[in-house]
Amino acid sequence: MWRQVTSPRVLRAILPAASFVILLAAIFYVQPRAMSYFGMNLMLQYTVPIALATIAQMFIITVNDLDLSIGAFVGLTACIGATLLADSPLLGVLALLACVGAYAALGALIYWRNLPSIVVTLGMSFVWLGGAVLILPTPGGTAPGWVKAIMGLKTPVVPFPIIATLVIGISVHLVLMRSSYGTVLRGVGGNPRAVKRAGWSLLKAKMVMYAAAGFFGVLSGLSLIGLTSAADAHIADRYTLYAIAGVILGGGEFVGGRVSPIGAIIGALTLALTGSFLTFLRISPDWQIGAQGGILILVLALRALIKRQEG
Amino acid sequence: MNADRLEIVTLQGVARRFGAVRALDGVDLSVLRGQCLGLVGHNGAGKSTLMNVLAGTLNADRGVLRIGDAEVQGFSAAVAKANGIRCVFQELSLCPNLTVAENTRIFHAALSGRGWRGRAKALIRAKLDEIFPGHGIDPGDMVGDLSIGKRQIVEIACAFTQTETPLRLVILDEPTSSLDAVTSKQLLEFVRKEVDGGLACILISHVLGEVLDYADEIVVMKDGLIVAQDDAATFTRARLVEAMGNVAKAADKDVEARRVIRGNAPVVVQANAGAALTAHQGEIVGLAGLAGHGQTKLLLDIFEATGSKRLATRVEGPVAFVAGDRQTDGVFHRWSISANVGVRSLRRMVRRGVIDPVAEAVMGDEWQRKINIKTPDMGSNILSLSGGNQQKALFARALASDAQIILMDDPMRGVDFGTKLEVYEIIRQEAARGRTFLWYSTETEELHNCDHIYVFRDGAIVADMSNAELTEEKILSHSFQETA
Numbered sequence: 113m114w115r116q117v118t119s120p121r122v123l124r125a126i127l128p129a130a131s132f133v134i135l136l137a138a139i140f141y142v143q144p145r146a147m148s149y150f151g152m153n154l155m156l157q158y159t160v161p162i163a164l165a166t167i168a169q170m171f172i173i174t175v176n177d178l179d180l181s182i183g184a185f186v187g188l189t190a191c192i193g194a195t196l197l198a199d200s201p202l203l204g205v206l207a208l209l210a211c212v213g214a215y216a217a218l219g220a221l222i223y224w225r226n227l228p229s230i231v232v233t234l235g236m237s238f239v240w241l242g243g244a245v246l247i248l249p250t251p252g253g254t255a256p257g258w259v260k261a262i263m264g265l266k267t268p269v270v271p272f273p274i275i276a277t278l279v280i281g282i283s284v285h286l287v288l289m290r291s292s293y294g295t296v297l298r299g300v301g302g303n304p305r306a307v308k309r310a311g312w313s314l315l316k317a318k319m320v321m322y323a324a325a326g327f328f329g330v331l332s333g334l335s336l337i338g339l340t341s342a343a344d345a346h347i348a349d350r351y352t353l354y355a356i357a358g359v360i361l362g363g364g365e366f367v368g369g370r371v372s373p374i375g376a377i378i379g380a381l382t383l384a385l386t387g388s389f390l391t392f393l394r395i396s397p398d399w400q401i402g403a404q405g406g407i408l409i410l411v412l413a414l415r416a417l418i419k420r421q422e423g
Numbered sequence: 424m425n426a427d428r429l430e431i432v433t434l435q436g437v438a439r440r441f442g443a444v445r446a447l448d449g450v451d452l453s454v455l456r457g458q459c460l461g462l463v464g465h466n467g468a469g470k471s472t473l474m475n476v477l478a479g480t481l482n483a484d485r486g487v488l489r490i491g492d493a494e495v496q497g498f499s500a501a502v503a504k505a506n507g508i509r510c511v512f513q514e515l516s517l518c519p520n521l522t523v524a525e526n527t528r529i530f531h532a533a534l535s536g537r538g539w540r541g542r543a544k545a546l547i548r549a550k551l552d553e554i555f556p557g558h559g560i561d562p563g564d565m566v567g568d569l570s571i572g573k574r575q576i577v578e579i580a581c582a583f584t585q586t587e588t589p590l591r592l593v594i595l596d597e598p599t600s601s602l603d604a605v606t607s608k609q610l611l612e613f614v615r616k617e618v619d620g621g622l623a624c625i626l627i628s629h630v631l632g633e634v635l636d637y638a639d640e641i642v643v644m645k646d647g648l649i650v651a652q653d654d655a656a657t658f659t660r661a662r663l664v665e666a667m668g669n670v671a672k673a674a675d676k677d678v679e680a681r682r683v684i685r686g687n688a689p690v691v692v693q694a695n696a697g698a699a700l701t702a703h704q705g706e707i708v709g710l711a712g713l714a715g716h717g718q719t720k721l722l723l724d725i726f727e728a729t730g731s732k733r734l735a736t737r738v739e740g741p742v743a744f745v746a747g748d749r750q751t752d753g754v755f756h757r758w759s760i761s762a763n764v765g766v767r768s769l770r771r772m773v774r775r776g777v778i779d780p781v782a783e784a785v786m787g788d789e790w791q792r793k794i795n796i797k798t799p800d801m802g803s804n805i806l807s808l809s810g811g812n813q814q815k816a817l818f819a820r821a822l823a824s825d826a827q828i829i830l831m832d833d834p835m836r837g838v839d840f841g842t843k844l845e846v847y848e849i850i851r852q853e854a855a856r857g858r859t860f861l862w863y864s865t866e867t868e869e870l871h872n873c874d875h876i877y878v879f880r881d882g883a884i885v886a887d888m889s890n891a892e893l894t895e896e897k898i899l900s901h902s903f904q905e906t907a
Contacts, residue, residue, distance in 0.1 A: 299521055311500055
């Protein structure tokens, strides 16, 4: 039994959750008042948009690509949400749909011309940012009332951010990990030639994954303005790296289609909590990013150790 | 004849080129219902290309493909699949990040909707149990965690599973290459049973015993052509080897007369791969056998052992490596020809801490003259050269360096005949000057340039012979296993 628990495969699966629990315990130890409905809500409210952006990144990583534009894209959708969507809902919905369509088109282009996704998305990040500045030159706008209402939901007993992230994680898990087409999509990351030989369209698979990433990017932007109630073109610049780090922290790998939606959510939560933890430790915000990086390196080093045991 | 002897697939005059290489040069073949067709041939004979054409993963440049009686235009993997043609490829085509059952799902579009997971598990488990009793694989196992042999088992079982389209032809390319004797036998017995039940099967194997024992008809390929085709009963092992080989060959008297080095000159390389390999100074040592049987690995071991004091492998003197896979291991794509030649000798060209461009150009021009690289300007990009001349540039890189031992990893792949002869001459001259060559080659004619030849099989040396003892039959019979 003990042998089974300490097998590398099990350890690897447990690691994301274990780092999250340890971090949470450390926070409660340093700041016992965080252990309340209000405290948890405050501490975790920003995890919803980060979790959504992480899921978007995870879809791209599943098919062996990397999206360096997700932060700028979330910024753009936030700006659209705080202006167009609030002023003329129909136009706003159309604009957001066009954003999702643009992502699908990017996936098609990357597959069709066999381009490196890093280069394409890095270029697109400036396009998204430019678009956001055009729509909202100075910080401002107002989030639509219904978005604020959803994000401000007061759920009984368990705070809203926990329920929301759980729902996101489980639903993505069902679609990507359990459904039959989701299996094909993950297969594209594992061995694209085999999937192609079996008669599936790789073009379609890439487009579906990029469109899904675009859709979750839109959700991330909207949930973000639901919390801030105003928008800014640069509101989510950090999300690109948060999202990548979240996927990797959650046990995903850059190549080979090895991803885990639940893990990615836990990774996003862990990243968000490190911010709070460092604040509670009275570490100045200047050092926080560096300290976050330190925690990231620690967890990844642990994983590398486990992997070495495996090999 | 009668309905039982219907053709499943017929090829007529099918040809396929890769650049200058004619992989298939007009092949006529038909596969009948209830027939197991054995396909043998040396490396590069065109077996795998033929199989890829049948599986729809490669398109023929010309020729006709018929399924039943109907000629098919725009044949593809999907069309092949819809007609019940399956293929187990040599390199594994499973997704390592998915479970066995999930890989079955990738194979079958029909496995979807509610409860697909359970159906996929039942399907693959039943087939595994049927072909490989006692396989020890669970449908929930992650493929990446399985051993190579088990992955091959899964892949084969997967190819034999059926959902909506009935199975008509299964192509097995080296199916037993990573299986042990017991599972190989299980598979071949199963294939025999299915063929007797009406399935057609193409069995490609380097284990001649398997083909002789289990095929109804044997096809021998060589240089993109079918050179022999007959009932399996009429073939013997000797006749197969003879049909695969090149009977006519020019004995190179020069080479034989020239040297009796073994035993006289000092030993410069000593390595071990199942049996000992030694190379003496000024010797040309050939590494023979089928592709991928450990020759490249040994060359790399020797390369890495240079200068270190490891006990197993001893190397005296500086070493240079001539890559066979030019595009990935050889040329620097964005550099000039001169820079590509000079990169192994940079230390000699450094003036005050930077590379002297004049010295580099001088070296480039010198070697252009010496080995006749056909270009107006050694300063132009390496990719402007033809394949053969790129290979010459790689030889120049090794020969221009201070290396005394030169390792060659099947460097003549895809090089035209004229260039080959020029390079052979250069190698002989350099050997006469005291340089030692370790030469891995898949072409038996080339081995006649070597003084001593080691034959590899399954990662180990299984035979060695001097130039005088060398015959193609000997190499072939050592390369192919006796039985399964």
